[in-house]
Amino acid sequence: MKTNRAFVLLGVLLLVVCTGLAASLDRWFMGWQGNRAKNFNPLNVAIGDGQKIFAGQFYRKADVYFHSGMYPSIFDNNASFKTAHIGEDAGATGSKNQGDEANYLGKSHDIVEQFSRNFFPSHHTHLDEGGVAGELGDKSDVREILPWLKIAQELDPEEPLTYTVTAYWLRSRMNKPHEAERLLREGLKALPDHPALQFELGRIYFENQKDSARARNIWEHAVKSWQKQEGVKADPDTFILEQILTHLAKLEEEAGNLPLAISYWEQAKVYARKPDVIQQRIDELAPRKLVPNGPP
């Protein structure tokens, strides 16, 4: 009996010592400079920045869903899938894609390969165009990409592309501008004053809420943010600046501020991939600038 009691007491003593040691070690760990964990998330503590690799995989997974499972493997020709189509179609990033995206499989090499194509998705489709059912399909099926984008965002909260792409599909195809705005504001907490996030936020006000004044303020601020963050770099990312300036120009056109609109078009032309198209627009607007309240 006495022996049992001694064992129980010893067990309790060990438990108390272990708990105390764990508590003191945890306090020391959280203050330690080599600590990679920014919070108490066990995944963050375990793999740290490795999460970003997984985040990239989940972002790709969302693109796989966008194509209803039809996607090249590492063994296939993926030249037409270098940039995820969810990002490209959302206008959130420039495209590096080349070649025929519908025929990346090419001609089948043998009878086994030809036969196997009946057992996996082998036709190119986009969920926002109706997916597998084509024109008859439900275009809001694009919602299916959201879980993977959400996981990608949780794993790498400092990747702006995940926020802008998710926000685009939420507001444009699922009619959920409030959820998109909430997501972007969450993103702006992780990436303060990021021009791409501000640009997308401005689009919500301009295109969904029809609040031009607020959109203008946000986009003007986005231009300043871009100059602060990207303007100082040797090789700045001009894609987003061109987008902001183009949208600002359109906003001013709608508001009837043609001189300002032309000024924005002129700035956008410097960074544009097709400056002649922008010049054409400037040439159209220039005569109207002289006529106050002229036709749009």
Next chain:
Amino acid sequence: MKNSFAVAQLVILEMYRRKDFYVLYFLTVLITGLMGSVNFFNDPKVARYLKEICLALIWICGAFIAIATTARQIPAERESRTIFPLMAKPITRGQVLFGKFLGCWVATCLCLVAFYLFFGIVAAAKEHDWPVGIYFQAWSLHCVMLGVVIGMTLLGSLVLSSVAANITLSVVITAGILFVGRHLNKVAAQMSETAGAMVSGLYYAIPHLELFDVRDLIVHNWPLIGWSIWGIAVVYALVYAGMLVLASWLVFRRKSFQ
């Protein structure tokens, strides 16, 4: 045949009594239920991720049940020495072996019925649709694919020294074929002539288990596979399974149990 059915019945009864299936089924239901309760941007119609997770769990559980059940059949009989009274009965070694194969296969297929029924309920709850045809195709293709895996594991249980080695090798080969089997011809095309010929030979020799993995078609609501194509695939798997059982019999009939 009657003797083989009797042996098969015993294997099914053994599976019914063991806890493996119940634990795996409970885990599948639990994980799918937990994943289904996650809210993504206040949209309750998001379904495909859940279907994919559920099917992945079904495939893992199916493979585990098939391989673990088959791998221990003959070694367990030898260890417990029940193989001797079994052989003393008026039953041939071929009948015992076929009975074991049939029992493992039918038991696994019955487990898959329960799993796919659960999957159907989950998918119907989210998508309000019950495409029985494609579910039947997926279940039947999954069953015949596991028939090949069971045949392979049965052969392994006769030629390999331990159950653990057999399970490990069966898992590695099955996973290897599922992940890269489809691409071996593309890899061969990039290699030198000799190495390429070897890889190409391997490509034609292996049972293409990946053909039977139609999860992407179900997850993304693709239409039915043509029934003639489905029929060819079923025959292809049955032929491979038959060849593996035949190879097992050739080993088993000369095997000494002393």
